[in-house]
Amino acid sequence: MTDRGDDVDVLKALAEAAPEPFWLLDPARPVAGPALAGAVTCDLAVVGGGYSGLWTALRAKERDPSLDVVVLEAGRVGDAASGRNGGFCAASLTHGLENGLARWPDDMHTLERLGWDNLRAIADTLTRYGIDAEWEPTGEMSVATEEWQLPGLEDAAENAYEHGWEPILLGPDAVRAEVASPTFLAGLWDRDAAAMLHPAKLAWGLADACRSLGVRVFEHTRVTGLRSDGAALRLTAAHGSVTARRVALGTGPYPSLLRRMRSFVVPVYDYVLVTEPLTPQQRESVGWQHRQGLGDNANQFHYFRLTADDRILWGGYDAVYHYGSGLHPTLERRPSTYATLARHFFATFPQLEGVRFSNAWGGAVDTCSRFCPFFGTAYDGRLAYAAGYTGLGVGATRFGADVMLDLLHVGLAPGEETERTRLKMVRSKPVPFPPEPLRYGVIELTRREIARADRNAGRRGPWLRTLDRLGIGFSS
Structure with a gap:
């Protein structure tokens, strides 16, 4: 996107932006749970208190209520990617239909069906456990902002129709009637492919649901060691240890306890802005009555949406990798990227000149070379892992949790395969990243x-x- 917002004073717009994730400042944030102290045993230990780990713990108890399940989180539940993302909960398991078709064309009808079933199951879970995650099943709309992007939207529409979706292809007048921006030339709106939600409330709600089923959730418990201990696996932390018959790893972009995984994942920082709440007049000026999530169709794309209190969340474009797979809290703040995002925001919505941003933050994404998750086992099948969601894990992590549990044979007979584990996506690995430099x-x-x-x-x-x-x- 060209910087057509250059004449806007972006520094003024950003002057009071809190350098903290908007979602994590919500008054509904629960107090931290206890840290692990002493030695405990369990049937299943889950490392990671984000979506991947919490879905795994919850689904394990739903499959077999008799299981003793423990979750170990290095910080606080939902503090990492699960509380920092845009809140787009997509049906796609393959980071978009086109990416999946390029890799596993023979499996795509199955993958799309499983993705839709997964999205519907997430909605059912919120209802069943009373989780108020501000769920809005409004769909997602891709918009073209340059002429060269138009054929891509048309191809995407054709592929979607062939795989059972029914998106609406919108011309310039129709797309601007949905969301008023002079930059929009066309749009492809799939009303069933995604829901918008409050990402941190989803994580907090999943943790509460886990606890309601008897899962022990330990926060501020960084696991520093993993080794075989007879027929079990032993996880060590600063003030305790867990001995478990089976282990699931859901640590996202952070260095895996399993060394073989580290060449497949790199942490890439993504950045997000959120505006102050729009006034009724500002809200009317952008339209957006259907509240769908949006993303533009460039390679360096933006994603944007409305929050429940009518702010606009605006993120994407820059994807920053730091040498040596750098991960540090200081990397979550990048003023130059905030300024770029702000310019692009005002180029997209010039009618909102004068709006201020209330929050600006960043977070690490677990990126792999095929854009979508990969899976595997270790320690003779006693450990399973899933990683590499590459920014589309809000929904897909539930599917990944079920894959890990299938691989661990939770609720299954020894050696039993499932529809999920027969997928080429599950049986293959991405191309690894080379070593530094x-x-x-x-x-x-x-x-x-x-x-x-x-x-x-x-x-x-x-x-x-x-x-x-x-x-x-x-x-x-």
Whole structure:
């Protein structure tokens, strides 16, 4: 996107933005739970108190209520990616239909059906456990902001129809009638493919649901060691240990306890702005009566949506990797990216000049080279893992939890396969990232070439075409 918002005083708009995730400042945030102290035993230990871990614990108890399940979270429940994302809960398990078709065309009808079933099951879970996650099943709309993006929307519509979805293809007048922006040239709105929600409330609600079923959730408990202990696995932390018959790892972008996973995942920082609540006049000026989530169709894309109190959340575009797979709280703040995002915001919504941003933050995404999760086991099948959601894990982590439990044979006979574990997506791995310093060089080159493609009417240069042939991807 060109910086058509350059004449707006973005520093003034950002001057009072709190450098904290909007969602995590919600008054509904619960107090922290206890940390692990002493030695405990259990049937299933889950490492990670975000969506991946919480869904795994909850689904395990739903499959077999007799299981003794423990969750170990290094910080607080939902503090990492699960409390920092945009709150788009998508049906897609493959980071979009096009990405899945490029990798597993023979399985896509099954994957799309499983994705829809998964989204519906999430809604059912919220109802069953009384979780108020501000669920809005409004769908998602992709918008073209440059002429070269129009054929891509048409192709996406055709593929969606062939796989059972019924999106609406909108021309310039129709898309602007939905959401008023002079930059929108067309839109593809799928009313069933996604829901908007409050991401932190989802995590907090899942934790409460787990506790209601007897799961022990330990916060401020960083697991520092993993080893075999006879027929069990032993996890060690600063002030205690857990001995478990089976272990599930759901640690997202953070270094895995399983060394073999580390070449497959890199932490990439994504950044987000949230405005102050819009006035009735400002709200009317943008339309947006159907409250769908939006994303533009560039390679360096933005995603944006309304919150329950009529703020606009605006994120994406920059995807920043730090040398050595750097992870540190200081990297969550990036004023230069905030300024870029603000300029793009006002270019998209010039009628909102004068609106201030209340929050600006960042967070790490567990990125893999195929954009969507991968799975596996270790320790003779006693440990399972899922990672690499690449920014689309709000919904897909529930599916990933079921895959891990299938691989661990929770509620299944020994050696029993399921429809999920027979999928090529589950049986294959992404291309690993090279070691440093080559890793940093490859990722930075790819980022520059993606930006170049957006400036060059979407035309991908030799480097990106080579990555496409190898089945490797990287985007914002």
